[in-house]
Amino acid sequence: MTEQILQLATDKQGDLTLLQMTDTHLYSEPDGELLGVNTRDSFLAVMEAVLAQSQQYQAVLATGDISQDHTEASYRVFTEQAKKLSAPCFWLPGNHDFQPALQTEFAAAGISACKHIISEYWQLVLLDTQVVGVPHGQVSEQQLGFLKRALGQYPDKHALVLLHHHSVPAGCAWLDQHSLKNADDLFAVLAQHDNANTLLCGHIHQTMDKQYQGVRLLATPSTCIQFKPNSDDFALDQQEPGWRYLTLKANGEVDTQVHRLIDAGFVPDANATGY
Numbered sequence: 001m002t003e004q005i006l007q008l009a010t011d012k013q014g015d016l017t018l019l020q021m022t023d024t025h026l027y028s029e030p031d032g033e034l035l036g037v038n039t040r041d042s043f044l045a046v047m048e049a050v051l052a053q054s055q056q057y058q059a060v061l062a063t064g065d066i067s068q069d070h071t072e073a074s075y076r077v078f079t080e081q082a083k084k085l086s087a088p089c090f091w092l093p094g095n096h097d098f099q100p101a102l103q104t105e106f107a108a109a110g111i112s113a114c115k116h117i118i119s120e121y122w123q124l125v126l127l128d129t130q131v132v133g134v135p136h137g138q139v140s141e142q143q144l145g146f147l148k149r150a151l152g153q154y155p156d157k158h159a160l161v162l163l164h165h166h167s168v169p170a171g172c173a174w175l176d177q178h179s180l181k182n183a184d185d186l187f188a189v190l191a192q193h194d195n196a197n198t199l200l201c202g203h204i205h206q207t208m209d210k211q212y213q214g215v216r217l218l219a220t221p222s223t224c225i226q227f228k229p230n231s232d233d234f235a236l237d238q239q240e241p242g243w244r245y246l247t248l249k250a251n252g253e254v255d256t257q258v259h260r261l262i263d264a265g266f267v268p269d270a271n272a273t274g275y
């Protein structure tokens with residue numbers, strides 16, 4: 001099987017710059033709320049902040065849980081906003097996504113379904129780790145094969161591998177039961193390819209930046225509610241919605257920053273016990 005490969009130009013410095021927005025949890029209804037936060041309003045506020053920034057990005061990455069209610073209309077909320085961004089958008093599914101509706105709406109908006117993107121010094125591989133109907137993730141044999149082929153095909157390019165689920169414990173027991181179940185299989189593939197040095201995910205609604213088996217693991221706040229770090233029981237954080245910029249440098253280094261809204265008031269119900 002041959003997968004589609006899309007090519008992106010670098011900027012003048014030879015860098016590939018990216019914007020990641022994750023876990024938007026959108027509803028078809030304008031008043032849809034997740035634990036006291038209107039997810040459409042928080043996403044629109046993030047979009048407004050991004051559009052007001054002068055930051056450059058050559059691709060936008062949506063790393064799953066785009067919808068909370070499985071409707072085509074909820075995905076349309078995302079695509080209507082993505083049109084305003086100055087770069088092409090790419091996506092992968094999260095545990096909450098309903099891929100038939102996601103694919104229909106994103107294709108209708110002209111958003112590529114391509115999962116393998118190459119640039120002069122880097123390649124991006126977007127994995128589907130969804131196990132339909134449950135919150136945890138799994139990399140299928142088919143997806144592992146795709147990753148192996150991609151890494152083997154371009155051994156001279158550094159690789160950023162994207163997936164929804166976190167592959168090592170985040171430090172929240174309630175959330176860590178919903179991680180990537182066969183992370184060892186993923187790390188075994190990465191270990192065979194020394195060009196694969198960074199994993200980028202969503203799902204944990206908090207920032208992560210740690211090293212594991214020679215791989216840098218990054219996770220990014222949601223554009224809606226935030227989970228409280230280092231809490232064994234379900235707990236929400238009072239931090240504001242966020243997003244991430246990445247600069248993939250020719251030498252393999254990744255410069256990255258998380259941004260958050262400031263005093264925007266998207267604070268969830270402190271007494272919520274789950275959803």
Ligand SMILES: Nc1ncnc2c1ncn2[C@@H]1O[C@@H]2COP(=O)(O)O[C@H]2[C@H]1O
Nearest residue numbers: 065095096135174178203234273274275
């Ligand atoms: N109280 C809870 N205990 C365990 N899991 C939960 C709880 N509340 C929600 N979840 C699940 O944990 C998931 C973590 O992030 P998601 O947005 O993928 O969706 C969440 C739910 O599926």
Ligand SMILES: [Fe+2]
Nearest residue numbers: 065094095203
């Ligand atoms: Fe998730």
